[in-house]
Amino acid sequence: MKKIALIIAIMAGKFASCLSRILGTGGTSIPGKIALRLYPHILSDLAANISEEIFIVTGTNGKTTTTNMLAEILKEKGYKFVHNSAGANMITGITTAFIKETDWTGKRKIDYALLETDEANVPLLLQQLHPRVVLITNFFSDQLDRYGELNNTINLIKDAVRDTDIELVLNADDPLVTHFKNETGLHCWYYGFEATNYDKLQGEASREGRYCVFCGQELLYQRFHYAQLGKFCCSECGNQNPESNFTAHSLILTPKIEMKINDIEIRSPYQGFYNAYNILAAVSLAKLVGIEDEIIQKAIANYEPRAGRMEQFEIDKRKVTLILVKNPTGLNQALATINTEPTPKAIFFALNDNVADGRDISWIWDADIEQITALDSNIEAIVCSGLRSGDIALRFKYADAQVDRIYIEDELQSGINKALSVAADATYILSTYTALFVCRDILLKLQQESITSADLIDQKQKSSESQG
Ligand SMILES: [Zn+2]
Structure with missing residues (x-):
């Protein structure tokens, strides 16, 4: 009886996936939702087919990139695995991912499951699955005054993993x-x-981990990598960084990431310190799985930035970079990366406040926008767009950006056009989640048009040369 219920739930889930593909709705949670409604144990039943291990990746920033990179490594090695995509990291989305990889009987053997999930979802997930490993990337709060909420989340995860045999x-x-x-x-x-070489001796503005979690004393920092990540110790109780099993050193960030992790030389087409952390996290997991260095090196080197994760475009010979921003720490890191670009540049910022973006946009006031408005920062234009264009424009104004270089264009297309019309060598497109894929489509189209027109000019030149 139980088996029939499982099969019906799988069939319904697969049918819903098919349907949403045909309709182009790309629904990643509805198939799981339907299947769970028909058979509530589906997730734990399907997870029983994982022959090796289940890995869960959580934390505030970097879980998508970390999980994607590890997936690339497992793929390179030839393993079969379940992997949920970004934006589908609740129970329903994870169930959808399992349904996709299983067969009609729900018996197909799969080597690994690689699941990213929101911090608040971890306790629920651990009721259904028994992972070998939970990886925690970092904890930042969405807003400075929300540290209390973050602290609650941290405690929830702690309670959920306590008294298990999970490795962290x-x-x-x-x-x-x-x-x-x-x-x-x-x-x-x-x-x-x-x-x-990129460390700072002073802390950044939005830094949550200022006080020792054990005794409340202010932590002493020898250096900051970024935000509260760095080398710290507590003079009161001796709390300090534990010794690392996987240590990154000899870091180079520009033009692309190069570093060593223990003895492994790593090169990646990614940029930014936060991505160096994501690579380090993925490589650490890969080493725990026992994957060979050469396979890890190859997978990381070939792994190109994904949508909005420092994704590069070339439009009319201009370098355009698309960056997803969603909280102060992520925005600070994006701006720090923009600052490493020495040439004149234009910034486009699409700020939306739909549910998936977070309705409360006050986080823009917690970000250190001031770091890019210094006179020598070479910002030629700041185009503010999206549903809350006025709010982000106001934020730049308060950060002392030159008012005559701030433009408001609510429409994404006209805003991006404006940013690209400014005389600058590099253009940065910053976007919150719900505007990201619209911006990406606009950039892809512009890139295609610029390739086509370059081809036309090329052909014309060739034909005039052959005629001459
Ligand atoms: Zn202490």
Whole structure:
């Protein structure tokens, strides 16, 4: 009886997936939702087919890129695995991912499951699945005044993993993450950075981990990698970075990421310190799986940036970079990366406040926008767009950006056109989630048009040369 219910639920889920593909709605949660309604144990039943391990990746920033990179490594190795996509990281989306990989009988063997999930979803997920590893990337709050909420989430995860045999893989540089060892007693692996040339001696504006989680004393930092990630210690109780099992060193960030992780030389087409952390996290998991260095190196080197993760376009010989922004720490990192570009540049910022973006946009006031409005920062134009274009324009104005260089264009297309019309060598398209794919489509179309027109000019030149 149970088996029939499972098969019906799988069939319904697969049918719903098919239908949403045909309708082009791309629904990643509805198939799972339907299947769970028909057979509530479907997730744990399908998870029983995982022959090796289940890995869960959580934390505030970087879980999508970390999970995608590990997926690339597993693919390179030839493993079969379940992997949920970004934006489908609740129980329903994860169930959809399992349904996609299984067969009609629900018996197909799969090597690994690689699941990214929101922090708040971890307790629920652990009721259904028994992962070997939970990896925590970092904890940042969406807004400075929301540290209380973040703290609750951290405690929920701690309670959910306590009294299990899960192994934790933790960011050794984040004081909000490292204390999981003491408070859960679980086996922990750590990854972290040695000193780099990009470290700062002063903390950044939005820094949550200012105080020791054990005794409340203000932490002393020797150096910051970014935000509260860095080398810290507490003078009161001795709380400090644990020793890393996977240590990144010799970091180079420009033009592309190069570093060593223990003895493995890593090269990646990604940019930005936060992506170096994502690579480090993915490589740490891959080493725990036992994958060979050469396979890891190859997969990371071939892994191109995905939608909005520093994705590159070339439009009329101009470098255009698309960056997803959603919280102060992510925005600070994006702006820091923009600052490393020495040439004149234009910025486009699409700020939406739909549910998937977060209705409350006050986080833009917690970001250190001031870092790019210094006189020598070479910003030729700031185009403000999206549903809350006026709010982001006001934020730039308060950050002392030159008012005659701030433009408001509510429409994404005309805003992007405006940003590209400015005399600048590089253009950065920053976008919150619900505007991201619209912006991406516009950029792809413009890129295609610029290739086509370049081809035309090329052909004309060739034909005039052959005639001459
Ligand atoms: Zn302390």
